[in-house]
Amino acid sequence: MSALKIAIVGGGSTYTPELIDGFARLRDTLPIGEVVLIDPAEDRLELIAGLARRIFDRQGHTARVGTATSVADGVEDADAVLLQLRVGGQAARNEDETWPLECGCVGQETTGAGGLAKALRTVPVVLDIAEQVHRANPRAWIIDFTNPVGIVTRALQTAGHKAVGLCNVAIGFQRKFAAHLGVDPELIQLDHVGLNHLTWERGVTVLDHPGACTGHEALPKLLADFGQEIADDVRLPLSLIQRLGVVPSYYLRYFYQHDVVVEELGTKGSRAAEVAAIEQQLLRMYADPALDTKPELLGKRGGAFYSEAAVQLLAALLGTGGGNVQVVNARNNGILPFLPDDAVIEVPAEVDAEGVRPLPQRPIEPLYAGLIAHVTAYEQLALQAALVGSRDRIFDALLAHPLVGQNELADQLTDRLIAHNRAYLSWV
Known part of the structure; x- marks a missing residue:
């Protein structure tokens, strides 16, 4: 197979060196001949591209690194297009994390009212980008890492695009569990179920060998031997995790301890402000012509193991790494029978050059199924609000959200959301 061309929309992100490092290290899995970074911010684009070239050179990789400010130019002949953009930047994220707190609600960029605001800003932009990708190269896969991944991926798939969503939560758990158990990460297979975040x-399951169909269940041992470390990692009480007998993602904290989180957020600065400060440090480091590796500080930016997850997915879809099972965000199609077929779920799936096929799931316990169904209904309404607009649709989505759900609260949040996002809402 000839070397691949990968385009990254949002290539000026400080995340990008994480991807480039993975592309360079995992060249045998994913043979890349060209990477094109696409971003309207030309100054950052050239800065990131320079570091990308140095990372490839240091590791003896011959891939070319190009840049483009136009999506149409950058995606031409690309085999896959990765989306990692943030509409409104860290400034908009800071608002998403701030104004919901005025109403006593969690302020977070993908969950609750802040997550809805991000979806409203993001979906129209992503759909426009996807149309440009389709016109330039309809065979290209679109890999969405842009939050909120579930809603954005559903928008792409509903519009008929060849798209799959990707999140680093599952691969993060895989790596951490493997470290606890002292085994190779390839031997860890997760029974991971739900929606994005x-x-x-x-x-x-610890497999008998890589790719095996047999193995032994290790979750009880993990909870018995490493329960406190796991609880600290997801920031939930050990007693709750022991009671559930499962490991919730960190994002379940916003549901299981909403009021505690709101109180915490009210006494410290936003995560957006913290990330913005980290980004400024990273950009100064990236400008150093002697830097030819991803700096350790990048690990504090977020997105751990993003590159490994992206390489695994791209290799399977593009036929360079063979088929395998990966956790992705994909169309439900009856896998979770209590959800609409066009809902986007996050579960293990068979991934190969033919596409993505979520694996059958054993029945979901009511404790989790109820919340999954509730949030799916919200996501459906959020997508309609993003596609069509109107205050009523925003209100409906907020009223349906399990972290809102009250008339007066939804009304207040709707007004604040619109006031803080007027520049991004074409219908206002």
């Missing part, structure tokens, strides 16, 4: 690890 609303998932539970219901089982952890």
Whole structure:
């Protein structure tokens, strides 16, 4: 197979060196001949591209690194297009994390009212980008890492695009569990189920060998031997995790301890402000012509193991790494029978050059199924609000959200959301 061309929309992100490092290290899995970074911010684009070239050179990789400010130019002949953009930047994220707190609600960039604001800003932009990708190269896969991944991926798939969503939560658990158990990560297979940023690890199988169909269940041992470390990692009480007998993702904290989180957020600065400060440090480091590796500080930016997850997915879809099972965000199609077929779920799936096929799931316990169904209904309404607009649709989505759900609260949040996002809402 000839070397691949990968385009990254949002290539000026400080995340990008994480991807480039993975592309360079995992060249045998994913043979890349060209990477094109696409971003309207030309100054950052050239800065990131320079570091990308140095990372490739240091590791003896011959891939070319190009840049483009136009999506149409950058995606031409690309085999896959990765989306990692943030409409409104860290400034908009800071608002998403701030104004919901005025109403006593969690302020977070993907969950609750802040997550809805991000979806409203993001979906129209992503759909426009996807149309440009389709016109330039309809065979290209679109890999969405842009939050909120579930809603954005559903928008792409509903519009008929060849798209799959990707999140680093599952691969993060895989790597951490493997370290606890002292085994190779390839031997860890997760029973991971739910929606993006609303998932539970219901089982952890240690395979007999990579690719095996047999193995032994290790979740009880993990909870018995490493329960406190796991609880600290997801920032939930050990007693709750022991009671559930599963490992919830960190994002379940916003549901299981909403009021505690709101109180915490009210006494410290936003995560957006913290990330913005980290980004400024990273950009100064990236400008150093002697830097030819991703700096350790990048690990504090977020997105751990993003590159490994992206390489695995791209290799399977593009036929360079063979088929395998990966956790992705994909169309439900009856896998979870209590959800609409066009809902996007986050579960293990067979991934190969033919596409993505979510694996059958054992029945979901009511404790989790109820919340999954509730949030799916919200996501459906959020998508309609993003596609069509109107105050009423925003209100409906907020009223349906399990972290809002009250008339007066939804009304207040609707007004604040619109006031803080007027520049991004074409219908206002």
